[in-house]
Amino acid sequence: MRRIWLLAAFSLALEAGAGELYRWVDEDGRVHFSDRPPVEAKAESLDGQLKPINSADATRKIDFPDSSRAQQIERDYVQRRQAQEARDLHQRQIACNQARRQLEILKGRVYFVDADGNQTTISERERAEKASALDALIHRHCS
Incomplete structure (x- = not known):
């Protein structure tokens, strides 16, 4: 019952x-x-005529009515990312070339010119430390 x-x-x-x-x-x-x-x-x-209130429509992936539009958006994104990577690589190459030139300079006799135009020199130990730090930087970022 x-x-x-x-x-x-x-x-x-x-x-x-x-x-x-x-x-x-x-x-x-x-x-x-x-x-x-x-x-x-x-x-x-x-x-x-009414949709259920508690449907999971908000969490579903939106499908574009025209799949070619979605493909175009994806292609544009890939092109922008590749262009940015190319610019980053170019900037890194410029920085590496400058670092290599500075390292070549540090291998010889070094003197610096201050803001007043006076020449100043550094000790051999300071020169070796700067060259070593620059060499490590080049190996880390330019190899």
Whole structure:
């Protein structure tokens, strides 16, 4: 007996959730919605016209109606990325060439000119440290 009551309650719950939806406008121009049609007015059935509220549409990937548009967007992205990589490589090559020239300079006698135009020299130890640091930088970034 208990199972029959549970089965009846379950079937009523299913019917309540699967009912139709009606829309009508009253004499004052107000729009009403209900799961039962009104007695005093003609109602429009909205069954099958509404999407479920709890659908997962927002998390789905958007499909472009024209797949060629999506392919064009992908091609443009790849071209921009390749152009940026080419610019980065060019800048890195310029920096490496400058570092190599500075390293060649540091291998000989070195003197610096300050803001006033006076020559200043560095010790052999300072020159060797600068050359070593520059050589490590070249090996790390230019090889």
